[in-house]
Amino acid sequence: MKLDGKVPSGPIEKRWSKYIADLKPVNPANKRKFKVIVIGTGLAGGAAAATLAELGYNVHAFTYHDSPRRAHSIAAQGGINAAKNYQNDADSVWRLFYDTVKGGDFRSRESNVYRLAEVSANIIDQSVSQGVPFAREYGGYLANRSFGGALVSRTFYARGQTGQQLLLGVYSALNRQISLGKVTMHNRKEMLDVVIVDGRAVGVVVRDLLTGKMESHYGDAVVLATGGYANTYFLSTNAQHCNVTATYRAYKKGAFFANPCFTQIHPTCIPVSGEHQSKLTLMSESLRNDGRIWVPKATNDKRNPNDIPESERDYYLERMYPSYGNLAPRDISSRAAKRVCDEGRGVNATGNAVYLDFSDAIQRLGQQVIADRYGNLFEMYERITGVDPYNNPMMIYPALHYTMGGLWVDYNLMSNIEGLFVLGEANFSDHGANRLGASALMQGLSDGYFVLPNTINSYFGKGKPQTISTDHPEFKKSEVEANERINKLIAINGKETPTHFHRRLGKIMWDHVGMARNEQGLKLAIEKIRELREEFWQNLKIVGTASNINPVIEKANRVADFMEFAELLAYDALERDESCGAHFREEHQTEEGEAKRNDADFSFVSAWEYKGIGERPDMHKEELNFEFIHLAERSYK
Amino acid sequence: MKVKLHIWRQNGPNDKGKMVDYNLDNVSSDMSFLEMLDILNEDLILKGEEPVVFEHDCREGICGSCGLVINGKPHGPESGTTTCQLHMRKFKDGDDIFVEPFRSKAFSIVKDLMVDRSAYDRIQQSGGFISANVGSAPDANAIPIAKNIADLAMDAAACIGCGACAAACPNGSAMLFVAAKSSQLNLLPQGQPEKNKRVRAMINQMEKEGFGGCSNYYECEAACPKNISVRFIAKMNRDYFVAVVKEGTKV
Amino acid sequence: MFKYLNHVVISKFVMAITGIILILFITGHALGNLQIFLGKEALNKYAAFLQGLGEFLWIERIGLLVAALLHIITSIYLKLYNYNARPDKYVVKRYIKAKLNSRTMIWTGLMIAAFVIYHLLHFTVGSIQPENYKYKEIYTQNAYSVEYNANATSLSSQDNDNDANIGVNKILYERHDVYKMVVLGFKNPYISIFYIVAVILLGFHISHAVQSFFQTLGWNSPKYFTWIEKLSVAYGYFIAIAFLIVPLSILLGIIGSNV
The missing domain is CATH 1.10.1060.10 (Alpha-helical ferredoxin)
Structure with missing residues (x-):
């Protein structure tokens, strides 16, 4: 099957505007007759739901949370990029485009990225008009900070809570539409299946988490904005409930899953403290603006960091990457941390941590300035570790953070299934093999506010799709299957909890499909995943019933999908026999240990087609053509 | 460390609800409060009892899902801290810990410690x-x-x-x-x-x-x-x- | 007229505005009382001045009554409303910031209201200790002289007593002997202690009330608010002391020992 990205032609600066000019929009009077289902109410889904409703569509939005405001977008700390060039430091749409493609190690679609860079400025305008309190200078104008992977200062921020503030902006826009009756909000409902009739997505089956009842909902289009799958690794910076179920079940229904092996490790997380750990806490990468990363030069140096003299410290990022220094992109700094820890120079009781030191910055700028910039992060660090970071260096270690892969979409953000759109982290489109800091918020909002509300016309412009009754056998079949799966989980009646299996799955993934991967490890991982999955289906224990709120069932149902999905992830990592961005194959590295891309053989998107549980999925390739950016080695030296 | 938990259990909005006692050994002081409850829940599942239902998600103090009244104070003893960011080092070995849901007429109890904040x-x-x-x-x-x-x-x-x-x-x-x-x-x-x-x-x-x-x-x-x-x-x-x-x- | 009770925040405004009216009155009252330390003449003159206000006195009285009634009715309504807003109580509840004065406003308030009724009956209507209430200072004039009778209780008794005198006494001026009434009243230790307790409650009530007034009406700038909170407590002390110092001094014989 040939994958068509439906990318417009012409000069890249003109593509999006020409695309919009050529659209055939739906007659405003008819829009309310189009019912759009939006799954997920984070930045992408919430923004899409609100904006589509503003345009006049009849929107039904779903979240498994008690409120749209809880979506995990809320946890993004550092900021949002936009090519505003308010700092007069030679930023431009082109530069943001270039940085993003380069940061993604040339595995993203140029046209999508250019569009993202183009609308980035509008996102800031929109958010400010909603009352998002971005940081400002004394003159009253917006402040910026710099971020990893860029040499300009283009990141807008609201203290260390940028994601929260942007999400609250989205949430307020959504609330307005709910109060106007244009969005029907369905809280505490989890999507368990996409219903497809004649190759077209016609609706979803959701489970009411309070009553356990399955419900069918018809939609003229279905929009998935359900986030990423970092929780496949059990320990990640994602929220506890983040899961792959929605996108994975769409995949099982025929949507292609693209580049699942592109999983990002974030370099600045609080290190693991023990077996009990339920999640990892990220600290904004913005800390790297003023903090210096180091480890002792000697191996196994157990001295108090404040007692280690300057001459015995190795500021390894500054040493290895003089021009970017501590701001080297995420994948590069994460792997550098792993390397120094593997050399035995890691700190903390576990030996899996490096120092992030603010003493220079505090000396230079004063504690007050540092507190203004990072106060809440410092507080958070102290709360979790019990160590005061103003007087001791922080300890950090990389953790799973973001997944660039996701359902395959074309330029319209529509998957290979008619009428099924995918936004935000749930799609694969903009970040290639690695995402730059402060770009996730940008992509989510760009998709939700500006892209989908236009591109949905490419589907709706052909006329109103025929309404399918929720009594249609396909709906009934999906409901029955979703119910049967839950009953099957309950019926196992084994001896281990869902969390137990999840933790073990995470360990396999982190050990073999983590920061550095190799063929042997990946093959072993696939084997181990299969064994674990088998054990899961024989030895899982669930208590309580499915007809009341039951977090154990919710969790088991999600873990069951992780068990299948993990294998797909490992397949993709195995198949991509090159190193690029966050995907590091030990077989392919330069002498200095940097990722070595293979453009001749792997300049494509791998889009996987489901073939059955335990069966090898089919891979389809979308070739990536770089017409505007010259493929180059990604150097941050 | 060991703690004695007294937790509000209530099966649904119309159930009467009561405090139930649980003893928990082997609590690490590095655990977060919710990780401590995770351990309790894992134990309960293995025993075939229904785990304590509580709302939580991001576990980094920003989503606003979690919220328990711990020893008479919402989000527990540490000021400026959500329940998920509260760590067990704030408690002493052998402490009695009372855990209740958020209460207000406008917040009805969904189950146990989970309330409806719509x-x-x-x-x-x-x-x-x-x-x-x-x-x-x-x-x-x-x-x-x-x-x-x-x-x-x-x-x-x-x-x-x-x-x-x-x-x-x-x-x-x-x-x-x-x-x-x-x-x-x-x-x-x-x-x-x-x-x-x-x-x-x-x-x-x-x-x-x-x-x-x-x-x-x-x-x-x-x-x-x-x-x-x-x-x-x-x-x-x-x-x-x-x-x-x-x-x-x-x- | 009571429709505002359907709006909790407006009810709070009513509480704040009526509260501040009462506080202003109480402040004037306290300052007026302190004139007892200037002696009998000063106090009785002041009392006579107040009583001589005529219709203005009644406007003030009605105004205060309305303020007090609104304050009380609103507070009781709010208390019941707020109580119902938290129908399920906690098994364990610890307060962090809510001080005792803020949590007991309704109770101190109701006790103060009960006390005020007693107080009015005592010193305004005179039905608690009628024997002390009856004293008057009377200046009379007859053919020979102007006389001052400090221990008069009523004119008629005066008349009877003076029947044997030559000429008819003409009342030049008569005023209520508040000084004597107060001193005699507070010489009773039970009454004094009762008053002292009541005004301490009043001070306690006010220590929360003043800052509450600023907060409710929105005058809460972080620059000043810590001062406002301190002022509130200081004001509570001031009011309590200004009031209780009178019965205490009488009880200890510092003033009024000659009565």
């Missing part, structure tokens, strides 16, 4: 927004906003909507939440056109939801995990006074 959503829906359609925004720097005003708006905007204010208030009042939400927008120039309508609508909805009134106990401020100041309540009162004088109470 009233907060409805308050927000009543007017907690600026009507700015996508596409209509001017350049973000078109209106300069003094840094102190932007900072103050950010102080208010830090609210995570957890409900601790109403849970802490002896009156079960949501004034701090409503104040934070209305003040954020009412402080900013973008929020001025709808200022009066917003504050009237939100207070009106708050009353409809059954939250109590403010008696200036300031217990909300003390319980707020984001340290939101009661001065926002004063600001909201002022805004409301002006709005009611100008436009009456009818929304």
